[in-house]
Amino acid sequence: MIFALLVLCSCAGRNYKETEGGIVINMLNQISGGPEKVRLQVIDEHIVRITETPEKTFNDRASLIVLPQNKPEIKYVIKEKDSVVSLYTGAIQVSVDIRDGRVSFADAGGNHIVAESEATQFIPVNIEGKEGYSTINRFFLNPFEGLYGLGQHQSDEWNYRGKNEELYQYNTKVSMPFVISSSNYGILWDSYSMGRFGSENPGAQLNRVFTLFDKYGKEGALTGTYRVLSQNYSFLERREDSICFVNSESVENLPERFKLSGSDVTYEGSFIPYKNGEYTFNLYYAGYVKVFVNEREVVSERWRTAWNPNTHKFSIWLAKNSKNTLRIEWKPDGDISYLGLSVYEPVDRRRRNEMSMWCEMVPHSDYYFIVGDNMDNIVSGLRQLTGKAKIMPKWAMGYWQSREHYRTQDELINTLRTFREKNIGIDNIVQDWNYWKQNQWGSHEFDVSRYPNPKGMVDSVHALNAKFMISVWPKFYVETEHFEEFDKNGWMYRKAVEDGLKDWVGPGYVGSFYDAYSAEARNLFWNQLKEHLYSYGIDAWWMDASEPNIRDCVPMEYWKQLCGPTALGPSTEYLNAYALMNAQAIYEGLRSEDPDKRVFQLTRSGFLGLQRYSTATWSGDIASRWEDLRSQITAGLNYSLCGNPYWTMDVGGFCVERRFERAQRVYDRYEVENENLKEWRELQTRWHQFGAFAPLYRAHGQFPFREPWNVAPEDHEAYVSILYYNRLRYKLMPYIYTLAGMSYFNDYTIMRGLIMDFPDDLVSSNISDQYMFGPSLMICPVYNYNQRERSVFLPSDNIWYDFNNQNIYYTGGQYIIASAPYDRIPVFVPSGAILIEGPDIEYVDEKPANDLKITVFSGKDGNFLLYEDDGVTYGYERGEFSRIPIIYNNAYKTVLIGKRIGSFPGMINEKNITVCYNDEGEIEEKQVVYTGELLYVQF
Secondary structure, eight states, rough: OOOOOOEEOOSSSOSSSEEEEEEEEEEESOOTSOOEEEEEEEEEEEEEEEEEEEESSSSOOSSSSSSSOOOOOOOOOEEETTTEEEEEEEEEEEEEOOOOTOOEETTTTOOEEEEEESOOOOEEEETTTTTEEEEEEEOOOOTTTTTTEEEEEEOOOOTTTTOOOOOOOOOTBBEEEEEETTEEEEEOOOOOOOOSSSSSOOOEEEEHHHHEOOTTSOOOEEEEEEEEESSOHHHHHHHSEEEOOTTGGGGSOOOOOOOOTTEEEEEEEEESSSEEEEEEEEEEEEEEEEEEETTTEEEEEEEEOOOSSSEEEEEEETTTOOEEEEEEEEEHHHHHOOEEEOOOOOOOOEEEEEOOOOOOOOEEEEEEEEESSSSSHHHHHHHHHOOOOOOGGEEEEGGGEOOOOOOOOHHHHHHHHHHHHHHOSSSEEEEEOOOSOTTOOSSOOOTTTTTTHHHHHHHHHTTTEEEEEEOOOSSEEEESHHHHHHTTTOBOOOOOTTTTTSSSTTTOOOOEOOOTSHHHHHHHHHHHHHHTTGGOOOEEEEETTTTTTTSSOOOOHHHHTTTTOOOOSSSSSSSSOOHHHHHHHHHHHHHHTTTTTOEEEESSOOOGGGGGGGGGOOOOOSSSSSSHHHHHHHHHHHHHTTOOOEEEEEEEEEEEOOHHHHHHHHHHHOOOOOOEEEEEEEEHHHHHHTTTTSSSEEEEEEEEOHHHHHOOTTTTTHHHHHHHHHHHHHHHHHHHHHHHHHHHHHHOOOOOEEHHHHOOOGGGOOOOOOEEEEOOOOOOOOOSOOOEEEEEEEEESEEEETSTTOOEESSSSSEEEEOOOTOOOOEEEETEEEEEEOOOSSTTTTOOSSSEEEEEEEEEEOOOOOOOOSHHHHHGGGEEEEEEEEEEEEEEEEEOOOOOOEEETTTOOOOEEEEEEHHHEEEEEEEEEEOSSOOOEEE
């Protein structure tokens, strides 16, 4: 439908041209490296697309992120005055300074929102014969404005204002070029290339920023001391002008013939900064590491497995020309390990108050500006652009058990059977990788010596009232028939094969990944899965390593070579969207085979738009460490703000320290709980307590095994607490499934930073270790060993009820010290909240949903719209669902259970409801029978 257009012009000669849905503005004088044209396109009154080019025409490409938009009749106004051209919708005013192309944004009343601080910068690039640009967009920020989003990262950062983040895909790292502001706007960059938020440059090596001195006072380097702690003790000392052993190429710079495993390495000396200010350090590490500056431990011990390093950031204010001591203590954990320390220099005041995004390769600068009244509106606008979040099948909201990996058919079935025998709730069991013959990765065939009857295995899972998920990689060994099918059509990434890269399995095998950017290749990938796996009745699809992870820990330029060229162009341009393309293949294939069966996919990587393919993301192969538990909170919160409400993690962590492995083996032999096993069990307990309030609740990991009875015996407080939270998850199923329904119908976000629900409370904008799980529960995870209480912030203008002891309540607007015994984490409920619970169940459809408990918490008016559907089909897209409005009037102490709205096949008409009223710790209950008609309950 054509946009309605009203033009008001204050001058005879216009500097813009009208186009369908917007205008193209010509610059009066193109500045060096700046735009020649700026295009504004109205998507709706709350969303405008801004495209800038230094050329005479726009080089448009089909978007992978943004779906084709229906164009309603949107009236907008264009004005030109002096050197500014402005476009007015009903909600946004976008203005372009035609002297240089700077764009600014205001609301409908003309109130400033945000503005580009300088013209977009364009740096020409030519990759594999294709021309494009690296671009930099900069914006001035408002005082106290917070910035969130950017996907999922592991540095435990929540508010990204003043921070730097590199945007590329890697195991545990999911990068998305989207930010959402506490000033109620969002910016989506339509870029698939590597990006940098904050500084457009990577962190610098130490010798580029500081004058270095070794431990003897000699200028130019630090002292590196390498000790091998074995019978053949060896010692080596050398000067290091940088700490940069961060990939397969740079680790070659470690001392020749130096054995990392079992070694102890120290880098020490001092450094002098060139300027005053706050320096931000990036610590890249595998193994154990500590960092000391001026004898102060600025990084307490951290650990990551050798093959999957992590990044940690820390900042220090340093004075110009001051001499500071530095010591790094590193214990590599494996024959190959990684360590790096880089630094960002202080920026001036202007740059500190800016937001910047660098995109490595795009045809032009292209971003969407979204405004709204709150952050939920911004997420809604993002989903309007990138796709609705499908409602996952209801069984996906239950508990998932996984292991790396179940080695046989019998092991998997017996594990599930044990859950049922022990009355532990479970809905899903997972077959991870390596179910194929060792040399047949990509065959999608079970090794019949270990899985003699795959169809019978899946049928047995179903007979035990559970669902079955299988791990599928886009990886193929060259010996497989499937590799040849792709390769003969030019649909395999060839670099790994040409270089003879072998993986870590057995003697090592050569293989690579298929090109998911090709529509034909995606069809072939699905058809192979359909032929070999689909007929078994598999319920869920685990699309692992979809970064794509062809080889760990290689230099970025080599990573790009391994991942391309793609069917659409150089991997430099299309680096980050592989997971989206791969998920599209499975989603469209499954919908074509059984259009009414809900799809569930889980992917280790992700990108904007993944939610439209009914795909969740988990946070990758994180470590079983307290610091990793802590960083999952911010990882999940920022990911959830990027449009996909379904995020999860390996509850318990994936990679395990040897001390925990040894402790478990001691227990298996002697039943002795030593200190390491004691810590392990508490870590697992705390992680379950957090995981039960994640959008998806899934335990997974390496040895020690993660089934509750393998964590601890039944009389142990760890086991008892894990079962409590497992059962609580199931009791809250009516509430949780309603959140899933809200995510589709209301574009809701399930896991919510406090800034979303308490935007007027400035303290909430930086609270990174608490979150709302829906509107009624504030979750406060515990992430330190032996911690038995924790500080909790209670946002203002609320009464907060202690969920664990509902006779206790607090006034908001304060910090409290909350009790956190071994078996519980602090959870609080705000005044006006309505919490729905169902019966005790061990899988989601064990009992009909006809017994409910509705708890209302006084202090404010409240409402909740209970959502129900059949849980398995796409009937909800056809209007087959019901809603029951529940409204609480605080002044009259009245609970209204409204007339049911809608219906669906199999719906239960009558419900027995216990209405529980909590009036500042005084609790009263009443029983009612609900038949779908309006009920009043007076207290």
